[in-house]
Amino acid sequence: MPDAEGHPERSEIELGAVLSALADPLRRTVIRELLRAEDDVERTCTSFGLWESKSTRTHHFRVLRQAGLVRQVDRGNMRGVTLRRADLAARFPGLLELIAGER
Amino acid sequence: MPDAEGHPERSEIELGAVLSALADPLRRTVIRELLRAEDDVERTCTSFGLWESKSTRTHHFRVLRQAGLVRQVDRGNMRGVTLRRADLAARFPGLLELIAGER
């Protein structure tokens, strides 16, 4: 279980990193998907639609994780992905609504 | 007066372009400066602090303009820079507050 780490604390989440992460349309799609689900559902990385290759996916989820947008828990076999809804709402109020409202 | 154009309409302002533009700390600084001023003050490009070279500045202001964040009017000699406050507030409510609240 290599680096399941790289999660910043709530107070360490930086606006620049968040905006950079959200600048990519693929990553915005992932966040929008997570926002659509009511509560903080845990999803697998593959469950978001099969665009791109495995390694590319890993890359994008690492960016999201390191920026503080999602949390990934190691389930051995797989990785549970959850949106850090409360942290983001507290740190950057209005941000998630902005993403949710796209398109 | 080369391309003083490249301003998207309000409805054409895309979230992706806006987020990309705001991902850069220099450009966020410019927007924050503009937000600090009460009304839609027209400022020159040079008035934001003298970081970097002239051509780099031009580049960053072009990104901001093409993303729809600022408006640049040709005053012959200089270029008046204004924040597209109303357009942004209408299209992406909460966005500007997010930028203003940084740091």
Place this chain on the structure above:
DNA sequence: GCTTAGGTACGAATGTCTACGTACCTTCGA
């Protein structure tokens, strides 16, 4: 007319992002 200040355009160098293949790891199910 000349100079200066504020800007743009273009090209080049450098750097960062994105995407991919390959190899490898871990668990679940046959």
Place this chain on the structure above:
DNA sequence: TCGAAGGTACGTAGACATTCGTACCTAAGC
């Protein structure tokens, strides 16, 4: 035990971003 599924790590290739220098333009002031 042997796949197969879900992921990571690493290296690499191509695309895009950032920065700069240089040349050029326009209006204002002398």
